[in-house]
Amino acid sequence: AQSVAQPEDQVNVAEGNPLTVKCTYSVSGNPYLFWYVQYPNRGLQFLLKYITGDNLVKGSYGFEAEFNKSQTSFHLKKPSALVSDSALYFCAVREGRGGNKLVFGAGTILRVKS
């Protein structure tokens, strides 16, 4: 069964600094990987996904993520953090072999301080 680990409950970063939110995954086939963001009292918003192809995926709001098959990781990154990026971030994985179920990590709170 597929699973996702987000090892950090919270990440703190100063505005203007680069940020990384970590995610590792486990699947039996090829992974389909996703990042979502949840602002307080809101639903999840899709940020980006990796299906195949380029290991560096660019998404919404200046975020990008790097797929690393050997390390089974899909870390979310942004070169320069904004205070408005503060939110809860979820990594999710779905198996490539027709798997319907999206499994989410526990989430990482990102706090960007000015």
Add this chain to the structure above:
Amino acid sequence: DTAVSQTPKYLVTQMGNDKSIKCEQNLGHDTMYWYKQDSKKFLKIMFSYNNKELIINETVPNRFSPKSPDKAHLNLHINSLELGDSAVYFCASSLLAGRDNEQFFGPGTRLTVL
């Protein structure tokens, strides 16, 4: 013009009551989902319907019964509510399940069982 909408936004009720949450999407998607987010923000899928057909049914008490009158609607009915049912319930939709399609989430329904 909301893509995925849920009603009500808040639901406070007594133990033992029966309640329903409604979900509608106007994106033309074929697949809809119900997720439960607990107090620790952990997000877990409950059900998924594809063109009104149930395709995912996780280990959910049979007090929970999804109903899909058409592919744009997926309602969740809960019988004999228990304290542990208190959570935020999210509806989501996507294009065909089993593909690389991202899911679009509704704003959530915060259920409080007293």
